[in-house]
Amino acid sequence: MLLIRCPYCEEERPELEFRNAGEAHVVRSSEMTATSDEDFEAFFFIRSNPKGIIYERWRHIHGCARFFNAVRDTVTDRFVMTYKAGEKKPARLPKVGK
């Protein structure tokens, strides 16, 4: 079982308490009516789906119930780091040990 660090509980918890909530840092336009169909499609449907590092929203649904952001490697399924919702995308990622 994966252990995921919740930035609000300040502790690693079993993955059963968590739920994935899609890609993080998807910004909604403040001028929604002026958005073209193509831009709206890109915002609403198109996700990066990378092979490697992905930034995701997760929710500690059976714990503190808070949303937070996590950096995960889609190849190894390893969580690189987690940080609170609303915080900026980390400029540099910590080195992951084997």
Place this chain on the structure above:
Amino acid sequence: MARAPVKKQAVVKTDGAERRPALAGQEASATGVSVTVLPPAERISLRGSEASRAALSKALGLTLPQTPKTSAAKGKRAALWLGPDEWLVIDEAGKDPLADCAKVSALHSAVGISHRNVAVAVAGPAAEATLNAGCPQDLSLAVFPVGACSRTVLGKAEIVLLRTAQDAFRVECWRSFSDYVFTFLQEAMRDAAA
């Protein structure tokens, strides 16, 4: 919310009516562990920001904890940290914490959930092993000391777990899950029995 006017409700006549709480009084035990359904208690789900915490603490008569996974208790009343702005307040003496919160003018949300939850006590040297049959958290004393509490899962149901003593836990679950939780704990108890 806090600012809503509090209306005096007419007392519901209970003459001749009998309240039957879910699983009332059921218990089971094996070598080294017992599982007991606890009597009804007053409970509220309390939410409020850091700015309201002091006023709410004063009204409730205990300090609402700030640290994750901790609880505060005074007499028969306990406040369990569930999230950064969320607590579960349990009063076993029958004094309604909802009435205490109604006097607070600081912004908060207090919802009475006395009848939503059913509590089960798991006690004995094998209590830890019994709960770990369905709860994935590390429940060793070093990581989950006396007074530690957490919302977590037991099998397929969500529970709130509170360690009341070195070898005793209080499991709070939703009423509709109580049958499942109690049966699950009974099965786990048999496996964990020393």
